Amino acid sequence: MTLESLGFGPHWAAAMAALMRPDWAPARVVAEHRDQPELHTAAGRVRALVRPHLYQAGALPVIGDWVAASQLAPDTWMIEALLPPRTDFARVGAGRQAARQRVAANVDRVMVVTALDGDLNPRRLDRYLAAVHHAGAEAVVVLNKADQCTDVAAARARIAPLDCYVVSAETGEGLDALRGLLRPGETMALVGSSGVGKSTLINALIGDAAQRTDGVRAGDHKGRHTTTHRALFALPGGGLLIDTPGMRAFAPHAxxxxxxxxxxxxxxxxxxCRFADCTHGAEPACAVQAAIARGDLSAERLAAWHTLRRAQAHDALRADVHAQRAAQRSLSRMYREVQRHGRRRRGDD
Ligand SMILES: Nc1nc2c(ncn2[C@@H]2O[C@H](COP(=O)(O)OP(=O)(O)OP(=O)(O)O)[C@@H](O)[C@H]2O)c(=O)[nH]1
Ligand SMILES: [Mg+2]
Ligand SMILES: [Zn+2]
Structure with a gap:
């Protein structure tokens, strides 16, 4: 596989040239292991180390990133810099990990996969789609396991007016339409809950058992978190697919x-609406409320919009507080360093 088949082109060549380090080579992150990213370089696949300052800057490479790497020894590669991603799909961490967590980079499309055996949740779909829009990528909604559903029309109606592909990774139904979305050099990431069939879809699309899959729990159809690492796969036709582990809860970075x-x-x-900053609540002359009253718009969708806007504002605030605390911590660390350094110079310790 060449760098070009992984999507390398003039854009990335220019980004490399801007670093002015002819000794660094371009590479793409094609797998994430627990401690080390795996790169595809012009010389093939290698495991790489990451410069510590990238950890501190919170600029860790994720699957799909293009990076500049140097070869320190025949089998030792070091990631020196991240090339600014063209698209960046990210979530907001839960609880105390309020920071933005990158999931996949440089994806042209994100396939949000849900399953017709009970996983379908329109509000969760909205959250995924907000993150895809914010990433700068195109969203593709896929309802998998069509073979497990007797009323596909009802499922479609539940997510209307969203458009979707109805497929079955098991029977192959609808997969040709998905193949049509995969153009050479373009990358599509599959995201969604555990057990919806992301890995099964990838295997079906590439025609090979590249990824391990496992059954869902009998009672509630929940997955067993079979995929544990993100990985990128090349299709025979030239498109690129990224498999991701199922996400338990998804809060979008948006x-x-x-x-x-x-x-x-x-x-x-x-x-x-009369007011430019109308929140479509109780304001007078609200065209959105009027549309609902006439039956032109669904009240449920407006409620979903309100919920997501509130959640987004709340998460943005949390991420902001988190970032400020992190900045404070690194400032006080720097202060301590400077003080210690001063004491050493004065011979105090
Ligand atoms: N009936 C049916 N079963 C499917 C279909 N697609 C996947 N499955 C099954 O669903 C189970 C889970 O599939 P996986 O591909 O492992 O799901 P996943 O989304 O990759 O799950 P994680 O890796 O845990 O995130 C497996 O038993 C698959 O065989 C389908 O279209 N129809
Ligand atoms: Mg999987
Ligand atoms: Zn309004």
């Missing part, structure tokens, strides 16, 4: 605009 992009039909009416 801004208000990315949330609005998930609800384009609300945006169409919102332009006609």
């Amino acid at each position: 801004d208000a605009d990315a949330v609005d992009a998930v609800f384009p039909e609300i945006g169409e009416w919102a332009g006609h």
